Amino acid sequence: MTHGQSEFHPEVLTRLTGAEILWATLVGESVTDVFGYPGGAILPAYDALRKFPIRHILVRHEQGAAHMADGYARASGKVGVAIATSGPGATNLVTGIATAMMDSIPMVCITGQVSSKVLGTDAFQEIDITGITLPVTKHNFLVSRAEEIAPAIRAAFQIAQSGRPGPVLVDITKDAQQATAIFDFAGAKPRAYAPHPMLHCNDQKLHQAAELIRKAERPVILAGHGILQARAGEQVRSLAERMQIPIGMTLLGLGAFPASHPLNMGMMGMHGESWVNQAIQEADLLIACGMRFDDRVIGTPATYATKAKKIHIEIDPAEINKNIAVDVALVGDLREVLEQLLPLLPGRDGSAWLRLIEASKGTAAVRDIRNLPDSGHLYAAHVMHDLWRITEGRAIVATDVGQHQMWEAQYYHHDFPRTLITSGGLGTMGFALPAGIGAKFACPDREVWVIAGDGGFQMTASELATIAQEKLKIHIAVINNGYLGMVRQWQEFFYERNYQSTPLVSPDFVKLADAHGIRGAAVRKRAELENVVNEARAHDGPFLINFMVEQEDSVYPMIPAGSALHEMIRRPDQNPLIETPQDS
Template sequence: MELSGAEIVWECLIREGVDLVFGYPGGAILPTYDTLSSYPQIHHVLTRHEQGAAHMADGYARATGRVGVAMATSGPGATNLVTGLATAMLDSSPVVCITGQVPTSVIGHNAFQEADITGVTLPITKHNYLVTSVEELAFSIREAFYIARSGRPGPVLIDLPKDVQTARTEFHYPTDEIRLPGYQPVPTAPEEKINRARTLIRSAERPVILAGRGVLLSGAVAELREFAERTETPVGLTLLGKGCFPEDHPLCLGMMGMHGTGEANHTVQEADLLLAFGMRFDDRVTGNLATYAPKARKIHIDIDPSEIDKNVEVEVGIAGDLRQTLTDLLAGLEPIEHGDWIKRITRWRDESEERELLNQVLTSPQLKAAEVVHDLWTLTGGNAITVTDVGQHQMWVAQYYAHSPEHALITSGGMGTMGFGLPGGIGAAMGRPGDEVWVVVGDGGFQMTLAELATAVQEQVKVNIALINNGYLGMVRQWQELFYEKRYNATPMVSPDFCALAAAYGIPAVRVSERSQIEAAVRRAQDHTAGPFLIEFVVEQHDVVFPMVPAGSDLHDMIRRPINGPGREKEIQS
């Protein structure tokens, strides 16, 4: 059957299981859009900005585990995808972006709306393609999906010149095995390394597991739990690992790192064995590398061999699928007890409890974001998909919402992309239409991409938006307070009347400024089934996320929340 390149695009997408495409048309991609109506299996979501399309595809991918697809035109359309691609890249999210390009005859001539998008996105994609002939097209699309979803997932961009979209060729979808000699998505872990790891595990007295998103991606949730319980090993979580281990489990330490719990950070620093499972020792997790886990031997298991020894040198580095590797490790591993170690950790946990905001008598009557998130967690029973933006509210969601494998946290961790929240949440909600979705955003990040409210309305997407409004770029303000002698340059923020703004979009909204109002507002949002609902939470303006390890400081050098009193003491504890 002879088809145009444009038709081949849709034929290939359908064969890859795509039924939803987030995009924005324009000149160079018009031939492809022109044939869209012949493919009713594909639902196209018109976003209000291409960045929104990329984040929606990313949010969709994170919520479903399937490849998210975004489409844009050449030039500015393509460059607007860049932030979304970088976000997906750093968090290993499978996204395929298809961009129009000027005709091959004028590429390199600075034609209207021409940008070298494969050049631009080279370092922020797992791979990219410039398709120069229609015969290559089906191969490139199939390869792109394979690369995006296999091994350590990531974004792939396909740049499609206009004449390739209109050229015609005989269409066969290739079905033979994809062989890329330079690409081994799942390396096999050598047995002798697994044996060496087992030996270290047996001899450890103070082990700790560092569990990252790899646990969720490889489907190793049950194996992780079995491992932790059989070896009585506490589990610290990365931000993106939230959900991979039950947070009410006695062995769970909560999140590690810059805004991690005191017990998680002290445990890591005092441990004699780190078991890093599907995580990459990001600087927000380790703090100062020179003093990181100084007493510990280290075992690192990751599907991406380039992560081994990258940030932290390890005794045993195993490149392989985490689920398979844990299964192999567990075979022949007898139960081990670490009672004394657990007792020590309990003391650190008790101290955190004492400092915990929610356990304190507060002198200020103002609503705290922590209370909002905590109540949201209880009112949703922990069964909502939470999608955040970036900043203080993101850390409060990480700290006060307990996540589960089915409802893991969706957030821009590696890139820290403000503006991700709303479009990411729309994508997640469209991927999981039966689930309750809460988008938690700050007043700063929300205003970066709030144009996508119109997308949510047009598509009647059921997302609940919890806007945490403190009138500041809160996390930057916090750094200014703690490290820049309270020079609040460029952080106070004047915002529109968000409820009136929501009304302009036809979105019902309610403002909450007292804790007693939270439940009614959340229930109203939950009961509103037709399209989005917004709650503006007006919260304490000068609140600070505790604990905090200053950037570059030692992980145990945490600034803690003071106990029942003003002022913030800095505590250094071994």
């Protein structure tokens, strides 16, 4: 435990209030930043905060607090902490907690609760938050005595980080915060972490897996978020390089394996590159590493990689055979499993298969928007590509949900782990801005870009005030196409262009930024892009760029929901753009 300059020594046994115990325990758990919003039932805790070396970031909405804690955790690998009051404060956290649950993000949320004497009486701002969050947390606690605070918080940290990580909520009654108890940090240590009893990876299974890998002619590694969680990037790289196996990435896996690596084919799934999906469909062996065969990745289970044997390396036994039946399941920590597996794999010549994949790229690359002549229009894909080029792929990028998220995944090539912060499982609009703020607090020296659509940005745009108050140097790119773009795209493809409720009138985002004292500029042409981006990067403070992009652009390739991976809608040969309402 290191908290060097901390004035507070949790090892000393003293009688403290529950509120003080809360902060002291957080200090003991090496927490330095919490994101929160005060209120009646959590006021005793806020009152005690000044005595502890913890920075509190005041958010503008509790959903923002949860997403910031989430972004903090994703960028740093540490546990993110959010704090809110009872009732509406607690319920506002729920979307953020669910987002973290779906993406297995370690997070601890602390909520105030009405006094234990009035629990269950529908007291002012009372809500059953442990009941509400039960399905979206890994675990939660209702704490009504000061003595229970330290053990609950410590257990919460252990649960949040262990096994498959996830969010934990600790609901603390106001009287528990006010009462006193002996603070014993060491004594509050939870019982030793017990791994899931159904973890299963013995020699026989390892040999089976190794045999499949050695014999495979067309193997593909499916690289997921678990690589980051298990810190198994090196092991996956060894597996790929030694056995010459190409890699397809999930959305949340991006960055876990360098995009520029010759064996990295790119992203798979609904908006993955055609050759990646094709390679998966043609493969005779899939090696799934820390991914869960999400429906956005497999299309339909019945048509998914029917020629392939499947090896699933996964820490959560409940994921085995859930969506896709597998031949060999190695259930355990990805890094540990790979370290046992690698000695059984001597090496292999995979060049024939790699050449086949290279050939299958065919015209797809030619039709890529980067290779089309400049039509004077600004495409979102241009923005992503140029941002990647200008930042040299080194920025931490927090994206929202929708078209821009997919374009970012396709055109911002992540070579470094924990540089893409995005809501994959839940697909939470409004995630990018607060998550980017969280990432900036986790990595203050890194360049952070928030990329959001005009729809999602407005869901949590109030956090601009948080950026202004904290004087954060964050760059915000609003990809503004005047539509809820991904919904519009579905309407175009599957609902006969019935653009019901997707056109969007937005405020002038540059003026909105200005109202917060944040500088901004609009970009309408690609020619203007680089100068403005460089101006933003050079500016000593936050900067918002409103990218006015092509309105009816669509993300290609696309696998329609319920179709097989090889039934993707490919990039059209010609410019797909139809006249926009503005043009006519």
